[in-house]
Every structure is written in structure tokens, then in C-alpha cells.
Amino acid sequence: AQSVTQLGSHVSVSEGALVLLRCNYSSSVPPYLFWYVQYPNQGLQLLLKYTSAATLVKGINGFEAEFKKSETSFHLTKPSAHMSDAAEYFCAVSGGSNYKLTFGKGTLLTVNP
Amino acid sequence: NAGVTQTPKFQVLKTGQSMTLQCAQDMNHNSMYWYRQDPGMGLRLIYYSASEGTTDKGEVPNGYNVSRLNKREFSLRLESAAPSQTSVYFCASRQQTTGAAETQYFGPGTRLLVL
Numbered sequence: 423a424q425s426v427t428q429l430g431s432h433v434s435v436s437e438g439a440l441v442l443l444r445c446n447y448s449s450s451v452p453p454y455l456f457w458y459v460q461y462p463n464q465g466l467q468l469l470l471k472y473t474s475a476a477t478l479v480k481g482i483n484g485f486e487a488e489f490k491k492s493e494t495s496f497h498l499t500k501p502s503a504h505m506s507d508a509a510e511y512f513c514a515v516s517g518g519s520n521y522k523l524t525f526g527k528g529t530l531l532t533v534n535p
Numbered sequence: 536n537a538g539v540t541q542t543p544k545f546q547v548l549k550t551g552q553s554m555t556l557q558c559a560q561d562m563n564h565n566s567m568y569w570y571r572q573d574p575g576m577g578l579r580l581i582y583y584s585a586s587e588g589t590t591d592k593g594e595v596p597n598g599y600n601v602s603r604l605n606k607r608e609f610s611l612r613l614e615s616a617a618p619s620q621t622s623v624y625f626c627a628s629r630q631q632t633t634g635a636a637e638t639q640y641f642g643p644g645t646r647l648l649v650l
Contacts, residue, residue, distance in 0.1 A: 465641040473636040525577040
């Protein structure tokens with residue numbers, strides 16, 4: 423069985439501040455991990471994914487995430503928040519039969535001017 | 536490429552009515568998925584189709600049926616809608632060549648309100 427826990431359902435930062443969105447996973451097999459972003463009234467868009475090639479993964483829009491096996495974590499960061507980063511972010515883990523995605527409950531990011 | 540398309544964008548139903556949500560992808564993907572999104576719950580898998588001609592239950596299949604019409608299309612049917620099925624429904628697809636690392640691509644969603 424696999425699961426994802428996203429710590430903090432709502433994170434608020436100031437424009438220009440560091441963004442840190444936390445994700446911890448549980449998986450009985452080596453995991454593949456994904457971060458998706460959802461802008462208001464839109465579908466989900468892939469930000470980045472970990473596929474075991476490198477532990478530090480760079481994605482779109484300046485985001486990156488580091489896979490830490492010892493901590494079972496895959497936290498998402500961005501050095502400097504922009505107003506356009508305001509959205510909901512979902513962490514997901516893939517594995518099991520037919521490689522279904524299991525999603526966390528999401529973190530809503532608010533960026534204050 | 537349009538990617539993954541869904542129709543309708545928005546629908547209001549009365550309790551007991553039926554409807555079919557349509558999904559199509561033009562990326563020649565093998566696998567297709569239906570999710571529902573509820574506030575504070577993330578996305579939960581309703582049904583999926585690993586390949587044309589196969590379908591299987593996900594985490595929350597009760598009250599739904601699906602049809603994989605061909606490789607492109609995967610529909611979700613509510614036979615007798617209930618207020619608990621008020622949600623946003625997302626269709627997704629993925630290629631199934633290298634396995635679990637393949638990205639799922641999502642449609643724009645269908646917002647369903649059941650009164």
C-alpha cells in the first residue's frame with residue numbers, strides 16, 4: 423500500500439519569500455513521486471517528478487524538490503515566491519498494480535504582496 | 536494536440552437523474568483514469584482502464600460505471616445521481632511503456648452539482 427501526507431493544508435508566504443511545501447510518503451516499493459499544481463478552475467499540471475535518476479529534481483516555474491529516502495520525504499521548494507504561484511499543490515506517489523497515482527490532500531499556497 | 540478533453544464543463548442534476556461524463560485523449564495513450572476531487576480530500580480514483588477493453592475499480596467506485604469505448608475515449612456514467620456525488624471530476628491518461636514513472640495528463644474537469 424502507498425500513501426502521501428502533505429503537512430499543512432494552507433501555506434501563506436510573502437512575495438519574494440521562500441516557498442516550502444512538505445510531502446511525506448509511504449510505499450512498500452521504490453516510489454515514483456510527483457508534484458502537480460492546480461490553478462483555480464483548471465486541471466492538474468505536472469510540476470516535476472522523481473524517477474530515481476537524481477535526488478534533486480528541477481521542475482517548471484523555478485520549483486524543485488529533493489527526494490530523501492531516509493526521511494521518506496519529497497518536499498517542494500522555490501527560492502522566491504511570485505504572485506502567479508498562488509495555487510493548490512498536490513504530491514502523489516505511483517506504484518502498485520497499473521501504476522495508479524495516490525494523491526495527498528493538497529496544500530493551498532497563498533502569496534501576499 | 537488538444538491533450539485530454541472533457542465534456543460537459545459544468546452540469547446540474549436532480550437526485551435520481553442519470554448522466555454520462557465524456558473524456559477523450561489524442562495522445563495515443565494506453566491507460567485512462569477517472570478521479571473525483573472534493574475539498575480537503577485530494578483526488579480519489581473512481582475507475583481506471585489500463586488498456587483498451589479493460590476497466591477496473593479504484594478507491595471510490597460505488598454509484599459509477601465506466602466504458603472504454605475505444606483507445607481514445609473513456610466515459611463515466613452516473614445511473615442515479617445522489618447529492619454525495621456533487622464533485623469535480625477529472626479524467627487523465629498516460630502512456631504505459633516505461634512503467635510507474637510515466638506522467639498522467641489531466642483534463643480540465645467537469646463540475647457536477649446534484650440537487
